[in-house]
Amino acid sequence: MVATVSQSRYERPMATYARARIETWLGDITQLEVDAIVNAANASLLGGGGVDGAIHEAAGPGLLDECRGLGGARPGEAKATGGYALPARYVIHTVGPVWHGGHQGEDEVLARCYRESLRVASGLRLRSIAFPAISTGAFRFPLERATGIALTEAQRGLAAHPDLQRIVFCCFGRTDLDVYDAVARSLFGE
Template identity: 45%
Template sequence: MTTSPKDIPTLSEWYASNETPQTEDEPKYNHDEGLNRRVSIWRGDITKLQADLIVNAANSSLLGGGGVDGAIHRAAGPELLEECEGLGGAETGETKVTKGYELPSKYVAHTVGPIYSSRAVDKCAQQLKSCYQTSLDLCQSHGGGVIGFSSISTGVYGYPIKDATEIAIETTRKFLEKDQSVTRVIYVVFSKKDEEVYKSILPQFFPPPPSSESSNGNKHE
């Protein structure tokens, strides 16, 4: 059974439900209700998401592997592997697109995240940012619509989930401010723990409406 984006609450709907986590961190951006309607966090199976494009956390061969990568290949069927075999692999931070085949998604963006190293934090951050940026760019160039992201590099590649999530969300915020073709960004997670990390960080980059008590605002660009 597939899941429609219509069945996944937007940030606007989440904030309206009064489930917003309390955070002492000051928002890094101003509130924008239009942007909040274009972002969601969903704990579920990315292979069941009805999207225009889903993002696969691939390895450099692009030929499938474990975790989400393997699940996407199994769900898409053998034609996905056949197409990937003709792509010639990809470098870290690079993204290549295939058809979705038997998936409910039209396209799959295969992006190669960095293997985290505490001795190369800045390089890893730039590579991870490139994964998100190039995936969004490719969604735009393939007609836009709904994009579903897996949590890139946070599994066996060892990227700290909080740091990775901040990069993912800020890259998305900057992209959506300039683009109208991508109508929905859905961050797809498996675990409750990862879901809570996303929910704790999202209000910094996509703040809820200011309350009446703080309507004078202390947000900055």
């Protein structure tokens, strides 16, 4: 059974795309009731600022203890841990690319973050997963470009992993949400 998300925790109801299998939300990813949330982590996987710090804080000290045993990750990799005090059963940690103007393979590394996260989720037989806007904060990846990559990989991931029923893109701010919705309408014709 796929967990449902309580709308009372969010500022606006969801928008759905791709036959209601891709959703956009405005709110706090640490509150989502999904099988896994994705952490836009740094290479150490030991916490940091932004969504990474928020996930570590909400999950509690068990997450940091488990992450210490993972040996970090390279950009584009994805590794799973338990969710600990989060509503999600798992956290899938991925390291996005730092933006250097788009000439150092940043698009491919970002696409790999989404592909690998979806592959890990499928391997765990998960049905729902939520992503933040990977690399668009401190790593400065342009939001609209990153959103196109994220949504394209989500659509491909749903085709490649039929066990996945629901992919949520959880936006922390309204500007991000508006971009996700505009790009989704453009890509999916909805």
